[in-house]
Amino acid sequence: MPSIINTKVQAESDVLPTVEYQKIANKHITKAVGRLRDHVFVSGQGLQVITSDGRELLDFTAGIGVTSLGHCHPAVTAAIIHQAQQVIHVQCAIALSDPYVKLVKNLVPMLEPAGKGDLSSFFFWNSGSEAIEAAIKVARMKTKRNNIIVMQGAYHGRTSGAAALTRSKTSFFAGTGPLMPCVYTTAYPYWHAMGLPIDTPEQVLVDQAVHQLNQVLAQQTAPEDTAAIFIEPVIGEGGYVPCPPAYLRAIREVCDQHGILMIADEIQTGFGRTGKMFAIEHSGVVPDLITIAKGFANGMPLSGIVTRKEIMDCMPAGSLGGTYSGNAVSCAAAVATTDVMMQTDLLSNVKSRSDQIFAGLRAIAADEKNGGWMISEVRGIGLMIAIEFKDPASPITQHHSQGENVKLPSYLNKLVQDECYDRDLVILTTSIYPVLRLVPALIVSEEEAERALEIIRESIKAVSDRVLASSS
Numbered sequence: 481m482p483s484i485i486n487t488k489v490q491a492e493s494d495v496l497p498t499v500e501y502q503k504i505a506n507k508h509i510t511k512a513v514g515r516l517r518d519h520v521f522v523s524g525q526g527l528q529v530i531t532s533d534g535r536e537l538l539d540f541t542a543g544i545g546v547t548s549l550g551h552c553h554p555a556v557t558a559a560i561i562h563q564a565q566q567v568i569h570v571q572c573a574i575a576l577s578d579p580y581v582k583l584v585k586n587l588v589p590m591l592e593p594a595g596k597g598d599l600s601s602f603f604f605w606n607s608g609s610e611a612i613e614a615a616i617k618v619a620r621m622k623t624k625r626n627n628i629i630v631m632q633g634a635y636h637g638r639t640s641g642a643a644a645l646t647r648s649k650t651s652f653f654a655g656t657g658p659l660m661p662c663v664y665t666t667a668y669p670y671w672h673a674m675g676l677p678i679d680t681p682e683q684v685l686v687d688q689a690v691h692q693l694n695q696v697l698a699q700q701t702a703p704e705d706t707a708a709i710f711i712e713p714v715i716g717e718g719g720y721v722p723c724p725p726a727y728l729r730a731i732r733e734v735c736d737q738h739g740i741l742m743i744a745d746e747i748q749t750g751f752g753r754t755g756k757m758f759a760i761e762h763s764g765v766v767p768d769l770i771t772i773a774k775g776f777a778n779g780m781p782l783s784g785i786v787t788r789k790e791i792m793d794c795m796p797a798g799s800l801g802g803t804y805s806g807n808a809v810s811c812a813a814a815v816a817t818t819d820v821m822m823q824t825d826l827l828s829n830v831k832s833r834s835d836q837i838f839a840g841l842r843a844i845a846a847d848e849k850n851g852g853w854m855i856s857e858v859r860g861i862g863l864m865i866a867i868e869f870k871d872p873a874s875p876i877t878q879h880h881s882q883g884e885n886v887k888l889p890s891y892l893n894k895l896v897q898d899e900c901y902d903r904d905l906v907i908l909t910t911s912i913y914p915v916l917r918l919v920p921a922l923i924v925s926e927e928e929a930e931r932a933l934e935i936i937r938e939s940i941k942a943v944s945d946r947v948l949a950s951s952s
């Protein structure tokens with residue numbers, strides 16, 4: 481038996497046969513996770529991942545908007561290794577760590593445009609859901625009110641409080657209630673969720689949403705009982721729908737009028753994803769608090785909230801914290817990630833690749849006979865891009881141009897996703913509607929974007945050919 485102290489353990493670097501992983505996973509890992517495939521990623525570089533059976537995949541998921549600088553970015557990996565050799569765990573209630581403080585130093589100027597200098601007081605946690613939990617606490621403590629308003633289609637996470645704020649799918653909480661009470665839902669200006677035609681003008685959607693919000697405040701939660709309104713500036717799990725700036729401005733006004741906190745959940749949209757450092761910047765609106773996670777630690781678990789000092793200071797010592805809160809290695813990864821973000825022209829790559837992908841997808845949608853007829857809408861902003869397909873179950877999008885004999889299948893997004901996977905492109909779906917989402921690393925190259933477009937084009941055509949053939 482080796483000694484417990486200073487034991488050199490043989491690194492188990494050998495990759496197991498894929499079936500071996502699958503056997504163990506299927507027997508011992510919860511099915512509640514719902515994996516896309518039982519494949520095993522053994523290495524990753526940039527947008528390329530390699531599976532245990534040697535397949536090379538083009539990753540257009542970035543682990544759901546996390547690896548913004550691509551897998552194993554050398555600067556981030558070096559920072560992780562360095563920090564792991566210094567100190568790995570510094571519990572936040574015991575001491576500060578060097579990267580914890582350096583991270584704040586990096587984040588303050590990055591938040592300047594979004595917060596106009598006001599958002600500069602931080603608390604770090606691990607996951608996005610935990611950041612939401614912290615935001616709920618701060619909002620309630622600051623306002624001494626209980627109620628929270630969320631958007632129809634919102635996704636804020638899976639922990640108990642965060643799940644109570646989630647409205648994108650019942651599967652995230654069905655059968656596990658009662659959830660946290662005092663949460664009220666208002667409309668988000670998205671034509672499909674509102675049951676309105678696809679070509680409804682944006683201003684009409686905004687007016688409708690403002691009308692609904694005023695009704696919620698008049699009929700369900702009195703302004704003086706309402707602590708916060710949470711909003712994703714681009715609703716993510718709800719379908720990748722950018723929020724019209726006019727609606728964000730209207731929410732700001734309502735919040736100002738009634739002393740309600742406006743909380744922007746930038747867990748998915750933050751750190752360059754939409755072409756600005758924070759998506760809220762597109763509107764010029766300054767929220768009271770922003771939740772952050774995902775893209776700023778490039779894969780290491782780290783999240784946080786940032787707000788005005790006067791708001792954060794309402795929290796008594798000890799009311800926020802956690803064993804791993806602001807872990808030193810995660811913070812070191814975030815310092816390296818944010819250094820790269822500030823020192824390179826990442827945002828101009830986001831803009832160029834976004835323009836390229838939008839142009840490509842719009843051309844696919846316009847190509848009626850090669851599958852364009854199945855597409856309802858191409859939308860998004862920056863590198864949060866969605867294709868919404870037609871849906872036989874939706875009175876709004878079930879109509880198509882191929883005649884009555886052609887039966888539109890359900891979940892066209894999943895059929896296309898499968899075809900893409902067969903062609904080595906990993907891509908995600910989202911929302912209760914048939915939506916495919918593209919959320920590649922922000923460093924995606926022109927060639928990689930072109931390859932992804934080509935695969936999507938072929939995949940949509942393959943599904944269309946199959947549907948048309950089976951109907952003839």
Ligand SMILES: Cc1ncc(COP(=O)(O)O)c(C=O)c1O
Pocket residue numbers: 544607608609610612635636637638712716717745746747748749773
């Ligand atoms: C907008 C938003 N909020 C919150 C979360 C929850 O984050 P996590 O999965 O890290 O708990 C997510 C995750 O996808 C998200 O996109």
